[in-house]
Amino acid sequence: MKGEIHAVGLDIGTSRVRCVIGEATSGNAMKIVGVGDSESKGLRRGIVTSAEAVAESVRKALNDAERSSGLEAGSAVVNLSGEHFRGDNKSGVVAVAGAGREISDEDVDRAIESASAIQLPSGWEIFDRLPQEFIIDGQDGITEPVGMSGTRLEALVHVVSGPSAGRQNLEKAVRRAGLEVERMILEPLAAAEATLTDDDKEYGCAVVNIGSEITSMMIFGRGAVQHTSVFPFGGLHFTKDIAVGLRVSIQEANKIKHLHGCVAGFLLDDEERKETIEIQPVGRSELRGLSREILCDIMQPRAIELLQHVAQEAAATGAQIPGGVVLTGGGSMARGMVEIAEQVFDAPTRAGFLEPSYFGGLAAEVRTPVWAVACGLALSSMRMQQKSGAGSGRSGVVGWFENIREKFR
Ligand SMILES: Nc1ncnc2c1ncn2[C@@H]1O[C@H](COP(=O)(O)OP(=O)(O)OP(=O)(O)O)[C@@H](O)[C@H]1O
Ligand SMILES: [Mg+2]
Structure with missing residues (x-):
């Protein structure tokens, strides 16, 4: 799926797997061009119990979505689920480093990193660092600190963490189905992207x-x-x-x-x-x-x-x-x-229901709340690709930092 931006959302649930393929439009919306779903096998409470069974369910949903869109998917944004996730509100402070005390992307990254320096149980990892606001020299409520002047930058960050094994095993199962994982997003965050x-x-x-x-x-x-x-x-x-x-x-x-x-x-x-x-x-x-x-x-x-x-x-x-x-x-x-x-x-x-201003195309077919996660995942993929340049497909922490830089520029 080279050239124009195509985005794939894959929602692997305990009861069903849903796949949505979207296409960027000239506006901000995503045109849904392919959907597919299948009965889910090989998961319990969002955790993989049989990688091959999950891969098989993914293949079925993916094939349907590919067939209905006439496109072939190479990678997808995938849901992150499981009962052991947690979110903590943390803060981190850094001294603004640059000449003239102008806040740079690097200062913002350092402040977010500093907020995320938390003690995790063994075998856990941080999945998402979701900035809430920045405080510059005591002035709070700042969402775009880059370019502002100050000496002390504080970041308030919602840090989402959980066991690494669940994420790794789901990722392996998706790869087994022939798809690369661009990024994994917590299920309610994806649902929010599509509906709020x-x-x-x-x-x-x-x-x-x-x-x-x-x-x-x-x-x-x-x-x-x-x-x-x-x-x-x-x-x-x-x-x-x-x-x-x-x-x-x-x-x-x-x-x-x-x-x-x-x-x-x-x-x-x-x-x-x-x-x-x-x-x-x-x-x-x-x-x-x-x-x-x-x-x-x-x-x-x-x-x-x-x-x-x-x-x-x-x-x-x-x-x-x-x-x-x-x-x-x-x-x-x-x-x-x-x-x-x-x-x-x-x-x-x-x-x-899907927020109508974000979706077009087949949206009417999948506008119900059961499809919110899959549609939100595809929408997130599209927005990430738009922000980091079409088709660059950068993922993981690097991709995330690019997005954050964009957001807070
Ligand atoms: N119309 C309906 N009325 C009642 N229950 C429904 C209806 N449609 C779906 N469900 C129920 O919703 C549940 C499945 O929801 P969903 O597809 O969101 O779960 P999942 O993503 O597969 O699982 P999980 O997120 O827990 O891993 C099932 O228990 C199913 O019976
Ligand atoms: Mg689900």
Whole structure:
């Protein structure tokens, strides 16, 4: 995919792998030209348990996306998931080195490096250093320090860290599928890229990505990430509750959840309340009737419980989120999830559809919250390539520093 900018986002989840191929347009938006997805195998809670099985799932999703776009992908930006990530707010100070005390790119890099000099558990690494703001000689709130004058530069940075092995094994599995990894981005950050406006990030907003086995949250404020949390639960918990509660298989429970599930009883109208659905109990040949109200009684308490964990964590940070809560991921698609989250968070809540001004092309097909991560990953790839010069494909820390320099120039 040489010449014009093409961007590939690969969201490797525990239940599905999704691939989005995008193309830069003359404006700021990305035209989605190819999409593909496949059933995911070889992962548990976002962590690779069989590299070959993951590679096979990636190949299937990638082939579909390549076929629909007519393009061949060489590299992708990939999601980073797992239950052991953490985000810490750190600060670092440096003396401005240059003549005339004018702040240079190098000063900014040093300040960010100094903020990231943290003690990590053995086998952990830093995945992302997300600058929040800079302080020059006590003057805070500065987002573009390069070129300004001062003697003392302080960087406030949100440092995301986690176990190296999870990242390395996912990267190996992607390579096995024939793709290079340009960069890995934490799942809720990718979801935010696709769904939040600059105003959401500025005034305060929480993105909650509910996957199959992992739910993650990032809180934004003052234009930057202020908090990251990961929780070891997701949509699969509802499936398991239904399987146990109704004595049906996991497959049957999943089907019931998708076709008839609702997590907010107050959304059922009188007719739905009286309605019964047919289910197939384990080990019985005959079908059994189930009232939709009972199904809702199983799902609603679990939704409240899971969301309460997330809301308590958000409240504990003390962050203001006037922009409310944005729900992404398959788990957010259950009927009533937005309404219940609105009550639990006591904040305006919306489903994280793609931000229309960022996407064109096939966007209508994939505008639902389940595709937010894959689309955000592709969008990030496009923006990185645009910033570092089309097709240069620089990645890793070097690429990251280039982006940061651009951002804070
Ligand atoms: N319409 C729907 N109603 C209810 N649940 C849904 C719906 N669509 C998807 N889900 C559930 O969402 C979950 C999958 O979400 P998603 O595809 O975001 O997860 P994943 O990325 O594969 O997993 P993870 O991020 O945890 O590794 C599954 O539990 C699935 O049953
Ligand atoms: Mg996911």
